[in-house]
Amino acid sequence: xxxxxxxxxxxxxxxxxxxxxxxxxxxxxxxxxxxxxxxxxxxxxxxxxxxxxxxxxxxxxxxxxxxxxxxxxxxxxxxxxxxxxxxxxxxxxxxxxxxxxxxxxxxxxxxxxxxxxxxxxxxxxxxxxxxxxxxxxxxxxxxxxxxxxxxxxxxxxxxxxxxxxxxxxxxxxxxxxxxxxxxxxxxxxxxxxxxxxxxxxxxxxxxxxxxxxxxxxxxxxxxxxxxxxxxxxxxxxxxxxxxxxxxxxxxxxxxxxxxxxxxxxxxxxxxxxxxxxxxxxxxxxxxxxxxxxxxxxxxxxxxxxxxxxxxxxxxxxxxxxxxxxxxxxxxxxxxxxxxxxxxxxxxxxxxxxxxxxxxxxxxxxxxxxxxxxxxxxxxxxxxxxxxxxxxxxxxxxxxxxxxxxxxxxxxxxxxxxxxxxxxxxxxxxxxxxxxxxxxxxxxxxxxxxxxxxxxxxxxxxxxxxxxxxxxxxxxxxxxxxxxxxxxxxxxxxxxxxxxxxxxxxxxxxxxxxxxxxxxxxxxxxxxxxxxxxxxxxxxxxxxxxxxxxxxxxxxxxxxxxxxxxxxxxxxxxxxxxxxxxxxxxxxxxxxxxxxxxxxxxxxxxxxxxxxxxxxxxxxxxxxxxxxxxxxxxxxxxxxxxxxxxxxxxxxxxxxxxxxxxxxxxxxxxxxxxxxxxxxxxxxxxxxxxxxxxxxxxxxxxxxxxxxxxxxxxxxxxxxxxxxxxxxxxxxxxxxxx
Numbered sequence: 001x002x003x004x005x006x007x008x009x010x011x012x013x014x015x016x017x018x019x020x021x022x023x024x025x026x027x028x029x030x031x032x033x034x035x036x037x038x039x040x041x042x043x044x045x046x047x048x049x050x051x052x053x054x055x056x057x058x059x060x061x062x063x064x065x066x067x068x069x070x071x072x073x074x075x076x077x078x079x080x081x082x083x084x085x086x087x088x089x090x091x092x093x094x095x096x097x098x099x100x101x102x103x104x105x106x107x108x109x110x111x112x113x114x115x116x117x118x119x120x121x122x123x124x125x126x127x128x129x130x131x132x133x134x135x136x137x138x139x140x141x142x143x144x145x146x147x148x149x150x151x152x153x154x155x156x157x158x159x160x161x162x163x164x165x166x167x168x169x170x171x172x173x174x175x176x177x178x179x180x181x182x183x184x185x186x187x188x189x190x191x192x193x194x195x196x197x198x199x200x201x202x203x204x205x206x207x208x209x210x211x212x213x214x215x216x217x218x219x220x221x222x223x224x225x226x227x228x229x230x231x232x233x234x235x236x237x238x239x240x241x242x243x244x245x246x247x248x249x250x251x252x253x254x255x256x257x258x259x260x261x262x263x264x265x266x267x268x269x270x271x272x273x274x275x276x277x278x279x280x281x282x283x284x285x286x287x288x289x290x291x292x293x294x295x296x297x298x299x300x301x302x303x304x305x306x307x308x309x310x311x312x313x314x315x316x317x318x319x320x321x322x323x324x325x326x327x328x329x330x331x332x333x334x335x336x337x338x339x340x341x342x343x344x345x346x347x348x349x350x351x352x353x354x355x356x357x358x359x360x361x362x363x364x365x366x367x368x369x370x371x372x373x374x375x376x377x378x379x380x381x382x383x384x385x386x387x388x389x390x391x392x393x394x395x396x397x398x399x400x401x402x403x404x405x406x407x408x409x410x411x412x413x414x415x416x417x418x419x420x421x422x423x424x425x426x427x428x429x430x431x432x433x434x435x436x437x438x439x440x441x442x443x444x445x446x447x448x449x450x451x452x453x454x455x456x457x458x459x460x461x462x463x464x465x466x467x468x469x470x471x472x473x474x475x476x477x478x479x480x481x482x483x484x485x486x487x488x489x490x491x492x493x494x495x496x497x498x499x500x501x502x503x504x505x506x507x508x509x510x511x512x513x514x515x516x517x518x519x520x521x522x523x524x525x526x527x528x529x530x531x532x533x534x535x536x537x538x539x540x541x542x543x544x545x546x547x548x549x550x551x552x553x554x555x556x557x558x559x560x561x562x563x564x565x566x567x568x569x570x571x572x573x574x575x576x577x578x579x580x581x582x583x584x585x586x587x588x589x590x591x592x593x594x595x596x597x598x599x600x601x602x603x604x605x606x607x608x609x610x611x612x613x614x615x616x617x618x619x620x621x622x623x624x625x626x627x628x629x630x631x632x633x634x635x636x637x638x639x640x641x642x643x644x645x646x647x648x649x650x651x652x653x654x655x656x657x658x659x660x661x662x663x664x665x666x667x668x669x670x671x672x673x674x675x676x677x678x679x680x681x682x683x684x685x686x687x688x689x690x691x692x693x694x695x696x697x698x699x700x701x702x703x704x705x706x707x708x709x710x711x712x713x714x715x716x717x718x719x720x721x722x723x724x725x726x727x728x729x730x731x732x733x734x735x736x737x
Contacts (some may be wrong), residue, residue, distance in 0.1 A: 100547020
């Protein structure tokens with residue numbers, strides 16, 4: 001989402017702690033090799049001027065926690081939303097649309113293992129527990145060849161490891177949730193663990209509040225049903241096998257449950273009546289992985305990883321109506337039940353070999369195999385009105401993916417460095433085998449110690465997608481594989497940039513890019529009016545897109561004050577032969593201008609002030625500005641939709657995404673108060689204001705469609721904007737021990 005503080009208080013990076021192994025996600029050019037009995041990588045500060053990497057942002061957990069957010073929940077996604085070229089989608093939610101791409105085009109990796117991004121309550125709450133995150137690398141251009149599977153971005157998250165010598169942990173409680181983390185040695189200097197659990201406690205507030213509401217509605221014969229909870233769990237075990245390297249086991253679990261509904265009943269005991277309507281949703285991810293890292297000698301390192309990922313979303317609907325008392329002659333009851341489940345099981349094995357022929361060069365070779373098991377829209381339905389018509393439908397759809405890559409980092413001279421590679425992917429589904437070749441290259445030329453220029457090219461492909469006509473990511477939006485009817489999604493991105501450092505205290509960068517996207521999928525016009533048994537693929541249309549623009553960043557520090565300024569200029573549109581009468585149309589998140597300013601001021605050793613402001617050109621929506629009467633002999637093939645006959649006019653849409661919402665801007669402020677204890681423990685209070693001047697930013701425009709005629713003359717349509725987030729104060733308390 002937006003502005004905010006220090007986000008990058010030093011967004012460009014804070015170093016990575018020294019390790020006895022090198023995570024693949026860390027750019028090699030930011031490290032040096034120390035010759036010992038094993039390969040030991042010692043981290044130093046990532047240098048944008050020297051690295052060929054483009055569109056790369058590195059964040060640690062401390063930086064992200066300084067960003068004031070909605071409900072005071074530290075949120076990795078909302079911190080990344082501050083980046084130029086990244087559109088947040090709808091306010092308050094965890095959308096992330098990178099350089100004109102869609103939400104499903106972002107790859108998320110936990111210690112190198114992919115998960116399907118899901119959000120707690122549509123993104124109102126962070127999908128990742130920040131207490132479990134050590135650091136993050138975010139790529140939006142010039143992707144290294146070892147990454148693939150999505151078109152627009154890669155977010156590589158490194159989980160925290162346990163302490164080898166001492167036990168420690170922390171406890172945090174905020175407005176919406178609490179979390180507890182603990183780490184330490186199981187066998188000193190050999191085996192470690194890190195565990196973290198987070199749980200929402202909204203039920204503690206909602207249950208008594210709901211009881212009060214229902215007490216006031218009891219006399220009217222009404223009862224509301226509501227409930228929501230989410231749980232996160234992270235576990236990482238590591239064992240040092242000495243000369244045989246390091247063995248690690250990790251688990252990630254994230255799950256949400258929600259129920260909404262109502263009940264109506266008779267308050268007259270002589271006329272018993274009850275109508276119950278309840279909907280339940282569930283969604284989440286489970287990831288388990290076993291990793292082996294083996295430094296063979298001072299020039300080679302071998303890595304092997306096996307993982308299982310399960311993504312699931314489900315929806316249950318139950319309605320029941322009862323008249324009279326069971327056993328009486330006038331007793332009647334009806335019941336309807338529907339259970340829809342969508343899940344994906346992924347089994348993956350990958351292996352890689354890193355070769356360090358010299359301090360200024362690294363070569364990587366790797367391969368991966370993934371077995372997918374898709375089960376979209378598995379439905380069970382029963383009805384008391386038709387017991388013989390109970391329905392069970394749905395089928396499993398298997399698919400296989402193979403990847404291989406070769407990638408090299410090399411410093412050709414004191415001024416020129418290069419990252420180049422080739423990734424080959426093969427996807428098999430049904431009777432089709434799709435081969436895809438993905439070349440990648442990026443180069444950096446350092447004109448002087450303080451000035452460098454870069455250029456890069458990357459091709460990306462994607463074999464699964466999440467098609468949605470909603471403005472927020474919902475658990476009911478299904479992930480589907482590429483089928484025999486549609487080609488794999490693909491993109492090509494060219495980027496160039498310039499970088500300038502002043503006195504080692506200020507860094508300025510500007511990156512321009514042009515991105516082509518092919519085989520994108522959208523729902524056809526009027527797809528909701530198609531028969532219920534219509535195939536999923538028949539509801540979709542395939543087309544292309546493009547995005548181009550410029551990202552500017554400036555960051556630096558002045559004594560106790562540090563700050564970040566980001567500006568993004570973006571054009572993004574789509575072209576589908578079957579949509580919008582074959583004309584090009586802007587994407588929903590064609591946010592032309594985006595400006596982000598964030599500041600952090602260390603008032604004292606114990607008090608830190610944060611503030612951030614964001615301005616962004618509004619999103620686009622499809623809106624009918626004109627109406628026309630029914631043609632004679634309605635219905636006819638000229639009528640684009642099937643409106644309710646109650647209305648006297650039909651909507652006329654000039655084109656898709658034809659209206660731009662008003663500009664968005666917001667100020668957030670926060671303060672961190674550090675309270676050290678005599679026993680070495682630390683207490684931290686965080687108080688923040690989201691939307692400090694209470695700007696009611698519209699998230700949609702609603703049109704009054706109840707346009708009836710008066711004396712043969714149509715009424716003028718009415719429009720109103722909808723905004724949901726005013727000023728929101730929040731707090732949290734963390735105790736580190």
